[in-house]
Amino acid sequence: MATIDDVAKAAGVSTSTVSYVLSGKRPISGPTRARVEKAIRDLGYRPHAGARALASSRTNVIALVAPLRVAVNVNVIMEFVTGVVTAARNHNYDVLLLTQEDATGIDRVSSGSMVDAIIAMDIEEDDPRIPLLKAARQPAVLIGLPRDNAGLSCVDLDFFGAGAATIRHLAHLGHTRIGMLGAPTAVWQRHTSFWDRTLSGAHYEATSKGVTFTAIPCEASEVGAHQSVTELLRKAPDITGLVVHNEAALPHVVAALRDTGRAIPEDISVVAICPQHLATSQPQPLTSVTIPATAIGKVAVDMAMQRLSDPEQPAETRLLAAELTQRATTATLHSAAENTSGDTASIGLM
Template sequence: MVTIADVARHAGVAASTVSYVLSGKRSISPDTRDRVKESVRVLGYRPNASARALASQRSNVLALVIPLRTDMHVPVMMQFATAVVTTARRFDHDVLLLTADEGREGIERVAQTSLVDAMVVMDVELHDERIPVLRELSMPSVLIGHPADTAGLTCVDLDFFAAGERCVDHLADLGHRCIALLGTPSTVYERQTAFAQWTLDGFSSAAERRGIVGVETPCEHTFDAVLSTVEQLLRDHPGITGLVVQNEPIIGPLLDVLRQLGRRVPEDMSLMAICTDDFAEGQVPQLSSVALPADAIGLQAVEMLISKLEGGQVPAMTLLPAQLTARASTCPPPTRG
């Protein structure tokens, strides 16, 4: 096993100098610091995690506050979690999972211990009860999502407002004049979960701007709920020729429902989604979509958090652009005879 003494001999410095370079507790000349870091790399030295944490007064653990509710799509949540964990390991940090239903009490409890150095918070609501706590903490945090008031926070997310707009513009450019947003389950809207509300606002704004009919409705995850929702939509708005879906679990049932109702995709009904690219490409037909870059968002959240821990400056708001890919599920609306 390579020791700190081995690194010191290789670099031609004292063991204490190696310790200072690794801990950052004293100013070391750039040449010496580079020489020590090169010796660490060449020898493959890895500081003892407990000793490093003790020296830096850090735990080298990040908390991830993640939703595990039945109305959330767990596979997508796990993509975010995997990105956070993988990126944290690149920085020699582990991740402690907290469930979002622990609320502000859970955040306060963890912050009062030495379990974690910082936290990534998901499942953000427009008027989230946890926000005042996060603002008061000395512990750094990054939110995946952004509330209505972002003062004093660091947030990263897909630009869901723009995502809603892009979907409307794509269908309007194809000639659709009446479209619907099939959104998340109703409980997600009732909590005013930020990503769902920003998408709804973008959809409504773009429909008004383009002078088309835009209808919004929540949709539950069961086949019967999808069937009932679509049948009601078509009864109330028989002119609908395009659907935007922000609710991955209903895509399969929705395709079955449309076939059952005699609506071909895309000839009779254009269909697009806000979802991950691999999900969109795995459907038949492949879905036109705005990509949900879970990996990129999780990576950026951790990178910003590590930068904050090291005293760096990060932007208060980072919104990833809404990237739309047109595929086989959208086309101009059918000509009415």
């Protein structure tokens, strides 16, 4: 492997000149720069990452802490990861992948100076990683919103707004009895931050709009989806609107509703909170609030880069606005009443 000295020799300049050509931190005359660049090309020279990291205290690597268990939401996670990796490359950064499960990971890569910044996803309200991230010498960006985020940058979809938007949309269409199928019980109990916030937003909007609102958990499997639909319809048999915030269960929920003889959107309107491709790839495109996973990943990287370039930069929290797109699965209660018994309509007036 050619070293920087080999290049310098070949170009007839000092090693520092080569370094400055590479980094652009000092002006180099045209002819000199050309000679150096030729030598680099001829020798196929590539700076040694370790040497560079040692001398400059920059690794050009960021750590990404991701939940790699076979999770309910692999699709969403994958999209986050893709967004992060792609954005990182645009800043000339590579990504070191850590699993949530490897508790020592954060400390290891941080105090070992393996990375310049850390991005952690799937953050819970009281996430055990928070103290580690605060203690790290490198800036950290969380994808999610923990209870205590002092000194840490956070990005996420405005899930409170997302929850509210779904209710507002359904209420606007005339629905007054609304149900919600959410995360699996485990996520619910873990107080994963996104889920708590969706629920609050929905509750808040339901209260202020005066509509009844019933939310229950939903497992990710086909069987679980059927059970949850059954239970929800038992608890609140008169609902005409349903919010589903569970990517994995989505298709099964739709199927289960049909199995009960309910037509979508004639008998029941359905709005999802999920990545866009999931909403549009269904046989009947779903009205949905998009989870812009790729965009969030990109913002996370950008925030990390910002804090690297200006260490004085204070931590900030950025919540991306929720946008609801109406597709084929929601309709006004009025038009629904045309195709169904008067019961539903009268209930709507209660």
